[in-house]
Amino acid sequence: MGTFLRNLALWIFALISVPLFGTVAILISPFSRPLAHKVAWLWCRLVLLISGVRLEVKGGEHLEPGKRYVFFANHQSQMDIPVLEEALRAFEIRFLAKRSLFKIPFFGWGIWAIGYIPVEREDPREGVKSLLACVERIREGFSVVVFPEGTRSPDGRLLPFKTAGFLLPIRSRVPAVPVALRGTRKILPRGSLYLHPGKVEVLVGPPLPTEGLGPRDRERLAREVRKFLEKALEGP
Template sequence: MENSGGGALLRNRRLESFLDTSSGLRVEEAPKILVKERPEHRLKKDVYINDNGWVSSIISWIRIVTCFVSMMVTTFIWALIMVVLIPWPYERIRQGNIYGHVTGRMLMWILGNPIKIEGAEYNNERAIYISNHASPIDIFLIMWLTPTGTVGIAKKEAARAVVRNNLSLIIFPEGTRSKNGRLLPFKKGFVHLALQTRLPIVPMVLTGTHQAWRKGSLHVRPTPLAVKYLPPISTENWKAEKIDDYVKMVHDLYAAQLPETQRPLS
């Protein structure tokens, strides 16, 4: 009887977990079953909840290898296209973005994480797109979800080319990847670029990616992910003497949008 009751309880919890993460529906708590659980039962439930079983690890490795091989194929194809387009720099940028859209979407499909996207009406703005960064998955999402005509630059001097060619920018304002998913302090580079280009800033808030692919791990978990575009922040009237205020304002905006587990501790 213990085995029968324990199996029923485990199936109920699996069904609740599936519905909560996949459909957003709330499942009423099942009637409690008074069962004396054996240690091995608790171990099996922990493995399922934490998704650390050997079967899950093998599936994760297969997905990662498939991502790597797929990226090699698409990169080779677009490299040939880029060679042909050497005389047309702007078309190279456009094709680079198309490569990112195709490859990024394909990689996310291979990984299989459910994704919720909000505020997609703001992803066609000519703007400076910024994003928090806590996982390699962030790169795939950015490749897929930034508009055509978006480039990433490391030097402020390149802002002139951005204005001249009507391009957008994508920047990780933290400057590095968070180790635990919590938001790091923002560097000032994105504000300097905003002052030079006068482009609006469109924040992209990513949640769940640090749990899906943890730092130092090669195990990708089926954690639900969310991407939320916030309304554009106008920089037309920004002043150089208020750079620190702008950095704090945008950082505070991110902190308010992130779940508790990703907010800064201080």
């Protein structure tokens, strides 16, 4: 399928599927959030299939299926979330997402129903609420994904980290896992609505233990995550 036809097919799919899948997730979530999340995962998988995105996951052997983690990933594209939903599908992941996304009809209602956590980047008090909500998600048995840059990189290079998110694995006493995404920016750059089929590499780093760490250790934990991401993004 040509690139133009893929884009056309994706837009048609989005217009039809977002209200449908969002409604199904909302209806299922009061009875089973994990099942409602399967609906979201299926939607993401179909997006990747229609878009012609091929995934290659490396480092998955570092992770124990069923164990809880806080994943820290670089952020380059709107395609990052579908990619991570597929690559980390064994871990019941939930994302921190900017609050404005939750106001989008059906889409926002759906991600709220499956347990995504809204965050207001400019309001410290809201940030504390989001952190507590994430801790609660982890206690419920879910893993959480954080984009420590806070927004998408315009050129693919890592932006400065917001370190508040590194309190999450420390407070929850679960390992922090760096995850490098390579290729999503080429598929769907920031500011573009026209995708280009291609390959995405997901490079999973070794889990970083947080036992015995306190709030003052968040900067050190952030440096360790950044070191892995920088090395992975510079690779061949």
